[in-house]
Amino acid sequence: MKLTSFLLPKYLKFDKTQPFIFITTLLAFLGIGIGVMVLCVAMAIMNGVSKEFKEKIFIMNSPLNLKGYGKNSIPKELLYRLQIQFPTLNFSPYMQSHAIIKTRYGIFPVAIFGIDEDFESQNNPILAKALNGKKLKEFEVVMGEDFYKSYGVKDGEKLTFFFTEFSPNAMGFSPVMKRFDVAGFFHSGIRGFDRGYCYTTLDSIAKLRNSDSKHFDGIHINTSDPMGDYQKISDYLSKHYKGSFYLEGWWHQNGNLFSAMELEKRALFIVLLLIILMASLNIISSLLMVIMNRRKEIALLLSMGASKKEIQKAFFAIGSFVGFAGVLMGLLLAWGVMMFLQRFPIISLPADVYGTTKLPLDLGIFDLSLIIIGSILIVLLSAYYPARKASQINLLEVLRNE
Numbered sequence: 001m002k003l004t005s006f007l008l009p010k011y012l013k014f015d016k017t018q019p020f021i022f023i024t025t026l027l028a029f030l031g032i033g034i035g036v037m038v039l040c041v042a043m044a045i046m047n048g049v050s051k052e053f054k055e056k057i058f059i060m061n062s063p064l065n066l067k068g069y070g071k072n073s074i075p076k077e078l079l080y081r082l083q084i085q086f087p088t089l090n091f092s093p094y095m096q097s098h099a100i101i102k103t104r105y106g107i108f109p110v111a112i113f114g115i116d117e118d119f120e121s122q123n124n125p126i127l128a129k130a131l132n133g134k135k136l137k138e139f140e141v142v143m144g145e146d147f148y149k150s151y152g153v154k155d156g157e158k159l160t161f162f163f164t165e166f167s168p169n170a171m172g173f174s175p176v177m178k179r180f181d182v183a184g185f186f187h188s189g190i191r192g193f194d195r196g197y198c199y200t201t202l203d204s205i206a207k208l209r210n211s212d213s214k215h216f217d218g219i220h221i222n223t224s225d226p227m228g229d230y231q232k233i234s235d236y237l238s239k240h241y242k243g244s245f246y247l248e249g250w251w252h253q254n255g256n257l258f259s260a261m262e263l264e265k266r267a268l269f270i271v272l273l274l275i276i277l278m279a280s281l282n283i284i285s286s287l288l289m290v291i292m293n294r295r296k297e298i299a300l301l302l303s304m305g306a307s308k309k310e311i312q313k314a315f316f317a318i319g320s321f322v323g324f325a326g327v328l329m330g331l332l333l334a335w336g337v338m339m340f341l342q343r344f345p346i347i348s349l350p351a352d353v354y355g356t357t358k359l360p361l362d363l364g365i366f367d368l369s370l371i372i373i374g375s376i377l378i379v380l381l382s383a384y385y386p387a388r389k390a391s392q393i394n395l396l397e398v399l400r401n402e
Contacts, residue, residue, distance in 0.1 A: 021286055021289045021290055021293065024282050024285055024286035024289065025282070025283075025286040025322055027279075027282050028279055028280065028281075028282030028283045028286055028322055028323070028326065029322050029325055029326045029329070030279075030326070031275070031276075031278070031279025031280075031282060031326070032276055032279045032280060032322075032323055032326030032327060032329075032330060032375070032379070033325075033326040033327070033329035033330040033333060034275075034279075034330065034333070035272065035273075035275035035276035035278075035279050035330065035375075036276060036326070036327050036329075036330025036331060036333075036334065036371065036375055037330040037331075037333040037334040037337060038272055038275065039269070039272040039273065039275070039276070039330075039334075039371050040330070040331065040334030040338075040363055040368070040371055041334055041337055041338060041361075042268055042269075042272055043265070043268075043269065043363055043367045043368075043371065044334075044338055044361040044362060044363035044367075045359065045360070045361060046261070046264070046265040046268060047265075047361075047362040047363060047364055047367065048359070048360025048361045048362040049261070049360055050258065050261050050262075050265070051360065051362050052360045053257070053258075053261075054250075054258070056188060056189055056190050056193075057190075057250065058250065060124065060126070060188055060190070060193045060197065061220075061250065061253065062092070062123055062220035062221055062222050062250075063221065063222065063223055063226035063249065063250045064220075064221035064222075064223060064226055064229065064230055064233070064247055064248070064249055064250075065218055065219070065220060065221065065247070065248045065249075065253075066082075066218055066219040066221060066233070066237075066245060066246075066247055066248075067217070067218045067245065067246060067247075067248060068217075068218075068244060068245050068246075069243065069244060069245065069246060072244050072245065073215035073216060073217065074093070074215065074216045074217070074218065074219060074245065075214065075215055076093075076214040076215070076216075078219075078241070078245070079091060079093055079216070079219060081240075082219070082233070082236075085236060086229070086232070086233065089221055089222065089223050089229060090119070090122045090123050090221070090222040090223075091119065091219050091220070091221055092115065092116065092119035092120045092122065092123045092124075092219065092220040092221075092222070093115075093116060093119065093202070093216040093218075093219050093220075094113050094114060094115050094120070094202075094216060094217060094218055094219070094220060095113070095114035095202055095205040095206065095209075095213075095216055095217045096111060096112070096113050096114070096205075096217045096218065097111075097112050097114075097163055097164065097205055097208070097209075098110070098111055098112070098163070098164045099112055099161040099162055099163045099164065100161070100162045101159050101160070101161055101162075101198075102159065102160045102162070103147070103151045103152065103153055103159065104151075104152060105150075105151045105152060106151075107162075108147075108151065108195070109196070110143075110161075110196055110197065110198050111196055111197055111198070112141070112161070112197075112198040112199070112200060112205070113197070113198070113199050113200070114199075114200055114201055114202040114203075114204055114205030114206065114213075115127075115199055115200075115201070115202065116201075116202055117131060117135055117136055117201075120199070120220070122222070123220050123222040126186050126187065126188050127142065127186055127199060129186070130142050130184045130185060130186035130187075131184065132184075134183070134184075136183055136199075136200060136201050137181075137183075137201075138201060138203055138204050138207075139178060139179070139180050139181065139200065139204050140180065140181045140182075140183040140200060140201070140204075141159070141161075141180040141181070141182060141183060141198050141199065141200045142182075142183055142184045142185065142186055142198065142199045142200075143182060143184075143185055143186075143197075143198045144185065144186060144187075144188070144193060144194035144195050144196065144197055144198070145185045145186060145187040145194050146191060146194035146195035147185065147194075147195065148185050150195070153182060154182065155182055155183075155184060155185070156181065156182060156183075157181075157182045158179050158180070158181055158182075159179065159180055159182060160177060160178070160179050161177065161178050161179075161180055162175050162176075162177055163175055163176040163177070163178070163208060176208055178208060180200065180204075186199075202216075221233070221247075226249055226250060226251075227249075230247055230249050233247055234246075234247050269367075269370070273374055273375075273378075276374070276375050276378055277378050279326070280323060280378050280379055280381075280382035281382065283319050283322055283323055283379070283382040283383060283386075284319075284382050284385060284386055286322075287315060287318065287319050287383070287386030287387070287390075288386050288389065290315075290318075290386075291315065291386060291389060291390045308391040309391065311387075311390050311391045312387045312388060312390060312391035313387070314387075314390075315383075315386060315387035315390040315391075316383050316384060316387035318383075319379070319382060319383025319384075319386060319387065320379060320380060320383045322383075323375075323376075323378075323379025323380075323382065323383060324376070324379060326379075327372065327375045327376065327379065330375075331372075334363075338361050338363070341359055341361060342361060345358050345359065347359045
């Protein structure tokens with residue numbers, strides 16, 4: 001330790017006779033710091049975007065969705081049993097249909113859901129905000145905000161819906177038509193939902209189908225642990241309703257999207273880690289230059305009783321110090337950059353693509369740990385080779401020739 005503390009400031013300080021060595025060491029320090037900063041910020045952005053997408057998708061499409069096989073509808077009795085069996089979960093029954101709406105700008109396809117406002121509001125805060133405690137009347141509909149902004153639909157306007165269900169008449173069959181009163185608009189932040197989803201009452205859809213509102217097409221299930229509750233509910237359904245109903249998780253509907261984002265995140269992590277690897281090569285070059293210029297001093301230290309292991313430890317500590325200082329600086333810079341971006345939103349995103357105008361940042365503990373561990377391993381490997389070369393200097397040859 002005494003030898004290391006003696007050599008560390010001596011070999012790291014600026015030497016007028018060999019300025020290039022100091023510059024190389026400084027570049028290694030700055031390169032590692034900038035690499036760590038870029039890696040932290042990039043991972044924070046990737047996590048933030050993924051988290052934002054999940055939140056938006058989970059709000060409009062619950063984490064779990066109970067459906068019936070084939071034409072099996074879900075009876076109200078099953079809803080009651082699930083509420084008793086799993087009291088901590090929120091259940092929202094729905095009936096779904098597809099229609100085409102006619103506006104002054106043309107006709108547009110939509111998915112229309114018949115829901116219970118009380119149950120759905122517990123699962124969907126966006127719809128709850130649009131309703132604002134108001135109860136929907138029969139044949140009233142809440143639409144996405146894009147119908148108001150892009151298609152000129154106004155609150156209170158009457159719209160004609162052409163449903164995919166057919167009704168018999170004298171000439172054969174014709175699509176069911178019904179006029180709905182627009183009762184409000186919701187804003188999800190994702191354009192696909194804002195221009196494709198509508199909500200009305202269960203009774204409205206039931207009357208259009210000439211059925212009762214005590215049987216549903218599905219049940220939205222809101223849970224904080226989708227994977228765990230998926231298995232519990234699936235086991236319950238297999239035990240009591242085998243072959244009649246099935247459970248669908250968010251990963252079944254959107255798994256490909258999040259798998260692609262996770263793959264992109266891993267690829268980005270590896271590519272940006274290469275920046276740190278390239279910067280750490282400067283540690284190797286600067287230490288090797290120090291060793292070549294200090295051969296006589298190293299030989300004298302060996303002749304005075306210093307062991308090869310002590311020499312190796314000393315130069316390993318010098319390289320590690322440069323690398324660790326760079327990693328620490330990078331972490332501090334990353335923290336500063338993320339604080340700046342959160343306080344001053346200089347980067348604005350298109351809301352219809354990303355669901356938010358503010359750049360989302362979320363650097364998790366796991367990703368931060370991976371960055372720190374990966375950076376430290378690269379630094380240690382870069383410091384090891386020059387340190388070993390320093391310990392392999394031939395004492396007799398150096399003293400004889402130099």
